[in-house]
Amino acid sequence: MPQEFEIRREVTVDATPEQVWQAIADGPGIDSWFMGRTELEPGVGGKVRQTFPGGFTEEAEITAWQPGSRLAYRGAPSPEGAFMAFEYLVEGSGSGTTVVRLVHSGFLGDDWESEYEALEIGDLQYLRKLATYVRHFGGRHSTHNLFLVHPEVGAAAFRSQIGRVLGLAGEARAGDEVTVAVEGLEPEPGVVEWTDAEGGCVGVRTGDALYLFFHAQGNAVVERHVYVPADGAAVERAWQGWLDRAFA
Template sequence: MTHEFEVRESIEIEATPEQVWEAIATGPGVDSWFMGRNEIEPGEGGRTRMTLAGMTEEATVTAYEPGKRFAYRSDESPEGTFMAMEYLIEGRQGGGTVLRMVHSGFLGDDWEAEYEAMSVGDLMYLRKLAVYLKHFPGRISTFNLFAVGPQVPADRAWAAFGDALGLPGAPAAGAAVRLSVEGLPAAGGVVEWADRGFVGVRTDGGLYMLLHGHLDTVVVEYHHYTGDLDTGRLETAWGTWLERAFA
């Protein structure tokens, strides 16, 4: 049995409508703040593809108005489930942009847990988009990390996040941090947001999001924008951290 759903969010972004469009309607732009590797064929009727953890999800572009509106709808599953995304871009007089998002469709039997995860996660990814465009405008992520850890209670995840960030307590927005993970050089940064199981941390070279998400799963995401990076070393270090922090 399918269940209809809809999530609506909006956010103010310190960027032009053109910059927001590039970030939501082009593959490299989406790569720079969202999950996986993305391809977007421009124009209504174009196809989109997101590849993550060896799986590829495809969709069809249903609206394509540069600088104004972008929408797509995923292919329908045999059970009749699908998701659709619509972004509305509104430039503000004096600068800045308001981005409105509508996430809708039909979910399957596990719809309650999925809906709860999306109702939180959608806003958190919009926050990540806003931080990306404010602090790394014009830069494209050269490497994306998406490391999945175990399923643990929220208090354990929050304590481990604080420990990795060199904080005496739980992470809080505005806190200066010293990101320290064995196998990587320590890096200074700042907590951009900490809310409902999600912590966004900006460093000089990139943007981290540590999250306690769907089904109590811990995930570490990272987008790298500047200079060279030993990607193998970074992947190994965070993989080891996930194993040891929650052993």
């Protein structure tokens, strides 16, 4: 039986409402911080088509379209009645910052408890990615998106290996200056933008890329958005090789 849920998250962004709107209501803008690929038809009744890693596609209908302030869309229900809806509320402070509030709601399926836990964690991480993208890369579009998963990884091993790939002696902490270095790619100096309390989510910004490393349901996940021309195949080979070696 489907289980109703609602998750509310918010983040303060160093940008104007118009800059935030371009990042949440435009396909290339969304692709520059969210996973997969998005096509968005502006206006109420327009479609939002999202193709996720692995080729899975979802389609939703826009139910609210108020440029610069409110965007909402809702997916079609499954035969069992499960669906998801998203609402972004954007409010400028008048001092150069903007508050973005996300309401993620709907009905989840039979495995709703684990799904809810993953969504609760993921929603916050993606809002943090949005804030970092708009502040440091706003107006630039991602040229290549990386999303790789390695299964059966313990939490302690994840924290240790992420610290190592960042050139740290221990676990990553917000504000750490790092160098992202994997075999086959040029090292990238950067900074840890955020971590969660358990160290299971680490956001890193380099000069031309935004990374999210996270551990969820026993999986190690690497996400990367780059804002300059890149050899996507080489990037994927290098990071897949690192995952295979780090968590063998």
